[in-house]
Amino acid sequence: MATYSPSEIEARWQAAWDEAGIFRATRTGDKPKYYVLEMFPYPSGRIHMGHVRNYTMGDVIARYKMSTGHNVLHPMGWDAFGMPAENAAMAIGGHPKTWTYDNIADMRGQMKPLGLSIDWSREFATCDPEYYGQQQALFLDMLEAGLVYRKNAQVNWDPVDMTVLANEQVIDGKGWRSGAEVERRELTQWFFKISDMAGELKSALNGLDNWPAKVRLMQENWIGESRGIDIPFVRTDGDGTILCYSTRPDTMRGASFVAVSPDHPVAKALEADNPALAAFIDECRKMDTTEAAMEKAEKKGIDTGIRVKHPVYPDQELPVWIGNFVLMDYGTGAVFGCPAHDQRDLDFARKYDLPVRNAFYMPGQEVEVGDEALVPAKTEKVVFIDHFAGVGEVTSQEAIDATIDWFEEHDLGRGQMQYRLRDWGLSRQRYWGCPIPVVHCDSCGVVPEKKENLPVVLPDDVSFDIPGNPLDRHPTWRDVPCPSCGAAARRETDTMDTFVDSSWYFARFTAPRADTPTVAEDAAYWMNVDQYIGGIEHAILHLLYSRFFARAMKITGHLPETAIEPFDALFTQGMVTHEIYQTRDAKGRPVYHLPEDVIDGKLADGTEVEIIPSAKMSKSKKNVVDPLGIIASYGADTARWFVLSDSPPERDVEWTASGAEAAFKHLSRVWNICDRIGQMDKDAPGQGDDELLRAMHKTIHDVTLGVESFGFNAAIAKLYGFTATLQKSRASHAAQREAVMTLAQLMAPMTPHLAEDIWAHQGGDGLVINAPWPVADDAMLVSDTVTLPIQINGKRRGELVVPADLDKAEVEKRALATEAVQKALDGGTPKKVIVVPGRIVNVVV
RNA sequence: GCGGGCGUGAUGGAAUGGUAGACAUAUCAGACUUAAAAUCUGAAGGGCGUAUGCCCGUGUGGGUUCGAGUCCCACCGCCCGCACCA
Numbered sequence A: 001m002a003t004y005s006p007s008e009i010e011a012r013w014q015a016a017w018d019e020a021g022i023f024r025a026t027r028t029g030d031k032p033k034y035y036v037l038e039m040f041p042y043p044s045g046r047i048h049m050g051h052v053r054n055y056t057m058g059d060v061i062a063r064y065k066m067s068t069g070h071n072v073l074h075p076m077g078w079d080a081f082g083m084p085a086e087n088a089a090m091a092i093g094g095h096p097k098t099w100t101y102d103n104i105a106d107m108r109g110q111m112k113p114l115g116l117s118i119d120w121s122r123e124f125a126t127c128d129p130e131y132y133g134q135q136q137a138l139f140l141d142m143l144e145a146g147l148v149y150r151k152n153a154q155v156n157w158d159p160v161d162m163t164v165l166a167n168e169q170v171i172d173g174k175g176w177r178s179g180a181e182v183e184r185r186e187l188t189q190w191f192f193k194i195s196d197m198a199g200e201l202k203s204a205l206n207g208l209d210n211w212p213a214k215v216r217l218m219q220e221n222w223i224g225e226s227r228g229i230d231i232p233f234v235r236t237d238g239d240g241t242i243l244c245y246s247t248r249p250d251t252m253r254g255a256s257f258v259a260v261s262p263d264h265p266v267a268k269a270l271e272a273d274n275p276a277l278a279a280f281i282d283e284c285r286k287m288d289t290t291e292a293a294m295e296k297a298e299k300k301g302i303d304t305g306i307r308v309k310h311p312v313y314p315d316q317e318l319p320v321w322i323g324n325f326v327l328m329d330y331g332t333g334a335v336f337g338c339p340a341h342d343q344r345d346l347d348f349a350r351k352y353d354l355p356v357r358n359a360f361y362m363p364g365q366e367v368e369v370g371d372e373a374l375v376p377a378k379t380e381k382v383v384f385i386d387h388f389a390g391v392g393e394v395t396s397q398e399a400i401d402a403t404i405d406w407f408e409e410h411d412l413g414r415g416q417m418q419y420r421l422r423d424w425g426l427s428r429q430r431y432w433g434c435p436i437p438v439v440h441c442d443s444c445g446v447v448p449e450k451k452e453n454l455p456v457v458l459p460d461d462v463s464f465d466i467p468g469n470p471l472d473r474h475p476t477w478r479d480v481p482c483p484s485c486g487a488a489a490r491r492e493t494d495t496m497d498t499f500v501d502s503s504w505y506f507a508r509f510t511a512p513r514a515d516t517p518t519v520a521e522d523a524a525y526w527m528n529v530d531q532y533i534g535g536i537e538h539a540i541l542h543l544l545y546s547r548f549f550a551r552a553m554k555i556t557g558h559l560p561e562t563a564i565e566p567f568d569a570l571f572t573q574g575m576v577t578h579e580i581y582q583t584r585d586a587k588g589r590p591v592y593h594l595p596e597d598v599i600d601g602k603l604a605d606g607t608e609v610e611i612i613p614s615a616k617m618s619k620s621k622k623n624v625v626d627p628l629g630i631i632a633s634y635g636a637d638t639a640r641w642f643v644l645s646d647s648p649p650e651r652d653v654e655w656t657a658s659g660a661e662a663a664f665k666h667l668s669r670v671w672n673i674c675d676r677i678g679q680m681d682k683d684a685p686g687q688g689d690d691e692l693l694r695a696m697h698k699t700i701h702d703v704t705l706g707v708e709s710f711g712f713n714a715a716i717a718k719l720y721g722f723t724a725t726l727q728k729s730r731a732s733h734a735a736q737r738e739a740v741m742t743l744a745q746l747m748a749p750m751t752p753h754l755a756e757d758i759w760a761h762q763g764g765d766g767l768v769i770n771a772p773w774p775v776a777d778d779a780m781l782v783s784d785t786v787t788l789p790i791q792i793n794g795k796r797r798g799e800l801v802v803p804a805d806l807d808k809a810e811v812e813k814r815a816l817a818t819e820a821v822q823k824a825l826d827g828g829t830p831k832k833v834i835v836v837p838g839r840i841v842n843v844v845v
Numbered sequence B: 001g002c003g004g005g006c007g008u009g010a011u012g013g014a015a016u017g018g019u020a021g022a023c024a025u026a027u028c029a030g031a032c033u034u035a036a037a038a039u040c041u042g043a044a045g046g047g048c049g050u051a052u053g054c055c056c057g058u059g060u061g062g063g064u065u066c067g068a069g070u071c072c073c074a075c076c077g078c079c080c081g082c083a084c085c086a
Helices: A006-020 A049-067 A083-092 A096-114 A129-144 A194-207 A213-223 A249-254 A265-271 A275-285 A291-296 A343-352 A396-409 A520-526 A541-555 A627-634 A636-645 A657-678 A689-708 A712-728 A733-747 A752-761 A808-817 A819-825
Strands: A033-038 A071-073 A148-158 A163-165 A183-192 A225-234 A241-246 A257-260 A301-309 A317-323 A334-337 A381-384 A393-395 A414-419 A438-441 A445-448 A479-481 A488-491 A531-535 A570-573 A576-584 A590-593 A610-616 A785-792 A795-803 A832-836 A840-844
Touching (some): A033 A520, A049 A531, A049 A570, A049 A576, A049 A636, A129 A445, A183 A275, A194 A213, A194 A225, A265 A275, A301 A343, A627 A657, A636 A657, A657 A733, A657 A752, A733 A752, A808 A819
Parallel strands (some): A785 A840
Antiparallel strands (some): A576 A590
């Protein structure tokens, strides 16, 4: 008897699909289009199980949609710019370009055996000049439309390596290579005006019904809308005002100090002739710039000596401090502190001996604040002392509105809608990225490159043996004539954040070879992405930036109005995890071992390993399983089947050797069933045809529902069940053949090669991927009788078999007549009887 | 610190507010075999019991409901994100 041989089957069917060219997408009018996209990979050089899971999910959707009569676009590309290529160049030599393109070739070669339904003719990498040149054109259009501007911003500066560091390159406040204390330094950088669209980006989230609620919530919180007020505080030295932003003007009475950011103009003005203050500001500049670090850091400050008047009680003077906790980027970079109603302000006030005054009390408890700030929920009613915040018991929410109105009436401040969302800084002081296409000219200033000169191509002759950006020290590339006046000028040597590359690639896939960023007809036809699939780690930045770009591309005429929300449906999948195997070396340090080196909890030399619970697969912990190895021993279908089978797709899935083997055994079983049916006498009569076909239609129904709702694991469980039914079936050849061919169709999105083989083996017409998806016959789904569980007081006490269409009253009558209910009633009458037709009967006694 | 998520047998997990533990792994038993592997059949949340059955059970404590793994509140634990990683 022949056996299941995936390597032979898979190569054969991949060749057949290639030859038929069925994955090549072209615009047609006779079918509805469907665009399915998985987040494109960074070409690290090796595919991992996370990729397999991500692309398999997309492939299931793509193949299912093909079978249900859609014109499917399913492209693939490479997010190819970024630091790892430069790091590799520095660590092992070589050129980022060579490294990247070699990796792409390797990964493409590793991906193809998976049998994905990808239109490879549309493939591109973001580091192709054809791609980033169009990105430069987009940038120039956005510049013209006022969507890009320059301003000063902070960066992490490594004083030894003389280079800008990414947050991830800063470890405990030190540069990862040099170990030097990292400083903050100010550079003039390019920004996208995403904050202008904050309100719109937030309100449009409501329309994204097919996005996970948690992603919408995360974006909403990230954008962070709050209504507050800008209040000018008049300086007693006659030197103008300091504008403070507050979301809690109702606590105005308790204001006891003003704090400005170390980067605030007031702080900067004092720095020159106040050494103590300069030292403090210097210390602040050494702080980690991440939000998490800022929040955790101890709150410190220094008195500037400047005094301002309280805007409502001008006879009160408030000191102006510089606080390390005040962010220059949020609001006005200056706040007033109200220690009584903010724990952080209270800690600060106690530390520096500043006054604490209540703005309100809890009703009936007129006590001044001690060590704990009085911070009731904004919806709780309190008693305000100030007249402008409200009289009697009001909530803080009401008081805030009343206060803003009062301040506006008396011309003391202006209400402001403030967003947490900051503008998107896109400048990177690195080589391996898309060059920003502008030229700096001494007489003309910042001059956009002419479009006919695009792409501004990265020079190849660079080296990474000297710290810093190679573009900065590349005179023949850097020094160019001004596009405007022709005088000697310099190119911008900063490149773009790689998030820019990934913010519009989905649109480029609709016309990947065009000599404009997009083509109107193609974009109109293929956009939007009907189903986008990727990791939850991109829930905020990548998706928000893409939403911004889609709007910017609409404004600049590169996308239609209908595409400003580019992803109709989003699915965020979980990670692939694995146990970690650890031993200790002589010094007690952990040593990790690859799964293939561990057999029955032991190494080859017999050493027991400690098993640490599953975690995300990572090279450093060595808990990785190489997809290529799995494909070599079990085939791609097994790998695909397993990553879909065990866990719901949005959650993590644990890779286990036994699970992978079980998947392989199951596919072998299906193949053997097909083989057995193929050898049956074609006219063989049998018994149980009806049961088998009913089970088949139930399975069609359940699997279809599962695939459509991303319930792949549940769909697979149903397929296991149906396979067992088929295996035991004694039905006629005709019924069994129909059953196994339907099984093949239902499995085709997940295990496409095996499905094609079964289909062909049973003499199916053409390719299974071109066969229409089976439809469940409703008549075969309903049975004549149903078994209803009977509950007494919510606990299951028996069951009742009744005709499916029996009316409620009769069901109730029969339920009450059952032995279990009679026993429970003990001659009495039930308090209440609930009959849920087709589901349950509950008797309350 | 802020924001988000998760918590169910030995394990991964299933369950439109309606029979908790589908399906799979590991385990045990049986069939086949000289034997093993492979394959097939079956058992199985915990406790008591010969059994019909009864009690307990979805992180902890409350609440809503005829009925809660599911909804609400509080707590505990774990995981993820925090703007220059992709």
